[in-house]
Amino acid sequence: MNRFAELLDRLAYEPGRNNKLKLITVYFRDVGDPDRGYALAALTGALSFKHAKPSLIRDLIAERTDPVLFALSYDYVGDLSETVALMWPKAAPLLPRSGGEGSGVGGASVSRVPVSERADAEPPPTLDPSPPRALRVEGRGIAGHNNPPPPTLTEVVTTLRTLGKTEMPGQLARWLDELDETGRWALLKLVTGALRIGISARLAKTAAAALGDKDPHEVELIWPGLIPPYLELFAWLEGRADKPVNRDPAPFRPVMLAHAIEDTDFASLAPADYIAEWKWDGIRVQAVSGQDTRGHVVARLYSRTGEDITGSFPDLLPSLHLPGAIDGELLVLRDGRVQSFNVLQQRLNRKIVSPKLMKDYPIHLRAYDLLGEGGEDLRTLPFAERRARLEAFIRKLDDPRVDLSPTIAFDSWEALTAARADPASAGAGDDADAVEGVMLKRRDALYLPGRPKGQWWKWKRDPHIIDTVLMYAQRGHGKRSSYYSDYTFGVWTATDDGDQLVPVGKAYFGFTDEELLQIDRFVRRNTTEKFGPVRHVVHEPDQGLVLEVAFEGLQRSPRHKSGVAMRFPRINRLRWDKPPREADRLETLEKMLKNEQNKVLETSGDA
Amino acid sequence: MTEMRPQDILTPVPAGLCCKPGGFHIDPVRPVERAVITHGHSDHARAGHGAVLATQETLDIMRLRYGENFAGTTQAVRYGEEIRLGDVTIKFHPAGHVLGSAQIAVSRKDTCIVASGDYKDAPDPTCVPFEVVPCDVFITEATFGLPVFRHGNAADEVKKLLASVALFPERAHLVGAYSLGKAQRVIALIREAGYDAPIYLHGAMEKITRYYESKGIPLGELRPVRGMKKADLAGTITLAPPSATADLWTRRFPDPVTAFASGWMRVRARARQRGVELPLVISDHADWDGLTATIAATGAGEVWVTHGQEDALVHWCKSKGLAARPLDLVGYGDEEETETLPEGEDGAA
Numbered sequence: 001m002n003r004f005a006e007l008l009d010r011l012a013y014e015p016g017r018n019n020k021l022k023l024i025t026v027y028f029r030d031v032g033d034p035d036r037g038y039a040l041a042a043l044t045g046a047l048s049f050k051h052a053k054p055s056l057i058r059d060l061i062a063e064r065t066d067p068v069l070f071a072l073s074y075d076y077v078g079d080l081s082e083t084v085a086l087m088w089p090k091a092a093p094l095l096p097r098s099g100g101e102g103s104g105v106g107g108a109s110v111s112r113v114p115v116s117e118r119a120d121a122e123p124p125p126t127l128d129p130s131p132p133r134a135l136r137v138e139g140r141g142i143a144g145h146n147n148p149p150p151p152t153l154t155e156v157v158t159t160l161r162t163l164g165k166t167e168m169p170g171q172l173a174r175w176l177d178e179l180d181e182t183g184r185w186a187l188l189k190l191v192t193g194a195l196r197i198g199i200s201a202r203l204a205k206t207a208a209a210a211l212g213d214k215d216p217h218e219v220e221l222i223w224p225g226l227i228p229p230y231l232e233l234f235a236w237l238e239g240r241a242d243k244p245v246n247r248d249p250a251p252f253r254p255v256m257l258a259h260a261i262e263d264t265d266f267a268s269l270a271p272a273d274y275i276a277e278w279k280w281d282g283i284r285v286q287a288v289s290g291q292d293t294r295g296h297v298v299a300r301l302y303s304r305t306g307e308d309i310t311g312s313f314p315d316l317l318p319s320l321h322l323p324g325a326i327d328g329e330l331l332v333l334r335d336g337r338v339q340s341f342n343v344l345q346q347r348l349n350r351k352i353v354s355p356k357l358m359k360d361y362p363i364h365l366r367a368y369d370l371l372g373e374g375g376e377d378l379r380t381l382p383f384a385e386r387r388a389r390l391e392a393f394i395r396k397l398d399d400p401r402v403d404l405s406p407t408i409a410f411d412s413w414e415a416l417t418a419a420r421a422d423p424a425s426a427g428a429g430d431d432a433d434a435v436e437g438v439m440l441k442r443r444d445a446l447y448l449p450g451r452p453k454g455q456w457w458k459w460k461r462d463p464h465i466i467d468t469v470l471m472y473a474q475r476g477h478g479k480r481s482s483y484y485s486d487y488t489f490g491v492w493t494a495t496d497d498g499d500q501l502v503p504v505g506k507a508y509f510g511f512t513d514e515e516l517l518q519i520d521r522f523v524r525r526n527t528t529e530k531f532g533p534v535r536h537v538v539h540e541p542d543q544g545l546v547l548e549v550a551f552e553g554l555q556r557s558p559r560h561k562s563g564v565a566m567r568f569p570r571i572n573r574l575r576w577d578k579p580p581r582e583a584d585r586l587e588t589l590e591k592m593l594k595n596e597q598n599k600v601l602e603t604s605g606d607a
Numbered sequence: 608m609t610e611m612r613p614q615d616i617l618t619p620v621p622a623g624l625c626c627k628p629g630g631f632h633i634d635p636v637r638p639v640e641r642a643v644i645t646h647g648h649s650d651h652a653r654a655g656h657g658a659v660l661a662t663q664e665t666l667d668i669m670r671l672r673y674g675e676n677f678a679g680t681t682q683a684v685r686y687g688e689e690i691r692l693g694d695v696t697i698k699f700h701p702a703g704h705v706l707g708s709a710q711i712a713v714s715r716k717d718t719c720i721v722a723s724g725d726y727k728d729a730p731d732p733t734c735v736p737f738e739v740v741p742c743d744v745f746i747t748e749a750t751f752g753l754p755v756f757r758h759g760n761a762a763d764e765v766k767k768l769l770a771s772v773a774l775f776p777e778r779a780h781l782v783g784a785y786s787l788g789k790a791q792r793v794i795a796l797i798r799e800a801g802y803d804a805p806i807y808l809h810g811a812m813e814k815i816t817r818y819y820e821s822k823g824i825p826l827g828e829l830r831p832v833r834g835m836k837k838a839d840l841a842g843t844i845t846l847a848p849p850s851a852t853a854d855l856w857t858r859r860f861p862d863p864v865t866a867f868a869s870g871w872m873r874v875r876a877r878a879r880q881r882g883v884e885l886p887l888v889i890s891d892h893a894d895w896d897g898l899t900a901t902i903a904a905t906g907a908g909e910v911w912v913t914h915g916q917e918d919a920l921v922h923w924c925k926s927k928g929l930a931a932r933p934l935d936l937v938g939y940g941d942e943e944e945t946e947t948l949p950e951g952e953d954g955a956a
Binding site: 010012013014015016019022023026065066068069072073076077078079082083086087090180181475477481482524 | 753754755756757759771774775778853854855856857858862865873874875876878879882883884885886896916918919922923926
């Protein structure tokens, strides 16, 4: 457990993806079965046991510490698990400090009077020795160095699975006695189900794959059939056994992704080689359905990263009654019309899905690819053939919640440019507002996981763009910790004191490395005030930096001083040429917001 | 004259802790006629006093930091040496905090007060170990005066650093450490762990570190990091003042791992706040167990608590039947929070 805790501890501070991967891979290499398998399960969220409630942890610490000291400590640390991990009284009596005694320098020959020596004659007060603890400590004292070894991760996980509710406090206390500070922290995070360390399941699987120099997609493919502690998986990764077979009736298939197309790319592409579709502003999902060994239909919905999100969309499952794997977009449809992403957002990341939510936000799947049908893998067919199979499949499915994403007819790039500029008259009709661009797919493209070159392209509509003024800058994290890379920007608005800038958003990407250096230099030379990691940057009508910001959408937001919040804002261009006084005004954003709201109202059918 | 109460021997005043019957201040924060200084950290040892009494090491360190004319006159005091000042006698005892650090025992007739300055009871190869001084009133710091601060074994933290250096040979390891005391202790611990490659130093660390070496503390091969090529710093360890590890200066290092050696690293939020990637819990101050064990060991019936988490420690003392009160001295902080780089260090060579 202590080694696993060490890994979690290090991961919690490490910002770099590759460095995280390396830490996890080294852990898998150094630690044997079955511990590493349970670690992989913990990192991928595949462990299941009944979690301990925070109140149980509070009770445990209350029995062992002074309430005033606990309150002061909790207040300072701010996290219950961490406070308890740090405060937990040592199981052994206070021993003299050992190891590397100061040798004494500078010629002074003062012999150290160890604290404990005096303490022998006059025992130091111990911290609230409640009778049971004192007894236990004594027992251990007699046993000398016979302290039980700290629990392994395997022991913790397997014990938690079967532990009765009444046994939990005692077991937890024993483990806490045996572990070190970091071990206690990790244990408490694990048992309370609060193991948030900023790594995705995908990353953990990638680290496992790296152990055997395998492609992470291979692990992803067999993953749904595997269970902790993944002995077969590690045996295969270490070359000791064959690849495990995925027996999952509804497995995830790693997705194929598109490159963003640039104006210069078109010259080398022939329109006849491509099929075009609308790019919908929803979320990419894979809807998979198959039969298990007993003939029952199993249907699952996966996110693009392979996360199982079936639980959030029970209303879609009955529609997935034909065995197959659909690649498509999840949308909310009202009266047959696609709603904006803002509306769809109400349905995302829900643990509990109420009947009202399902009724008010009817979920829909718009299909654009078919990866498998029955037992047949279609991924090795060219896209044009898969498309034909998909069209037949959707007809056969004949379900109002699943429809086909239409193709766009075009014979030249000019024609497609026109369609993209006006989706409503190019076939998207009433759903045109939910179109965020077009997708181009080679007719002969096989379904290849990852982002293969030259196969699929995404060509987004021009985003919303406004000119803003840089107001505050903050240091970034990790590799960017020496750079001012997080920017708060504002637009002009009229106040009683004349025109003032009001912050409207924050962005920390969109610029090139070279531009980052330029902005960083500007920030350092034009700081007016410093507040911790935040610098106020000069922003006067004639002095300051204009940032062209691109964003996808706008929402009303009472949390922002300006009253509006942007979706997906990023720095589009640096306008060194533009004086701040010529930046946009809040009225411009409000106008945009009104347009967006009108669209929502029109499409919601309430108007 | 009736017997003097302890608070008449040592009294907190705006300039610091004042000993009226002895005619001096301990670690004054404003210029005074006669100052007795516990150790060389800048919040305790300031320039501009008339006469300064301190250990030879503390005087040397003040001279290095403030120049020749940092005080009117100076007097070096050895550990164990007794000196009569006015109506009191003072005696210096090792505090185990940094090189030259001392606790100051102030006695008048039957009453003995120990002003311990900053101290730690954990082993440190770079200074004389802490000594328990029996007394009536013990003045203790409370920098880490909460039971969440338990600092463990510093050697284990250094093992963590060396394991990371082995794991990431293509990256540089940048260890933030206060330039007086902490840096040299970390270097000595790295050497004790068997690491014998050159260790690199930020410019602001060089003078003090060379001084430690001149006092016979072996630190192995040290090199200035100035002028090194970026690629050549892969796989190396560099020590720098904490404030430098989050600045322009770090760009000369290949994908640096930012470590920070401090007792504050025990608390995650503190480490995260500073953008630290490898927190090393290594402290120059006693941790909670150290503070409480020391208080008990002095046998003092009364405890005055200063700079840090006074409330918790005062509460603990009272719960053990000891008279205790916070001293409310101002001007002392945690040196790591306050250390700033001299002008021109920022981004310069």
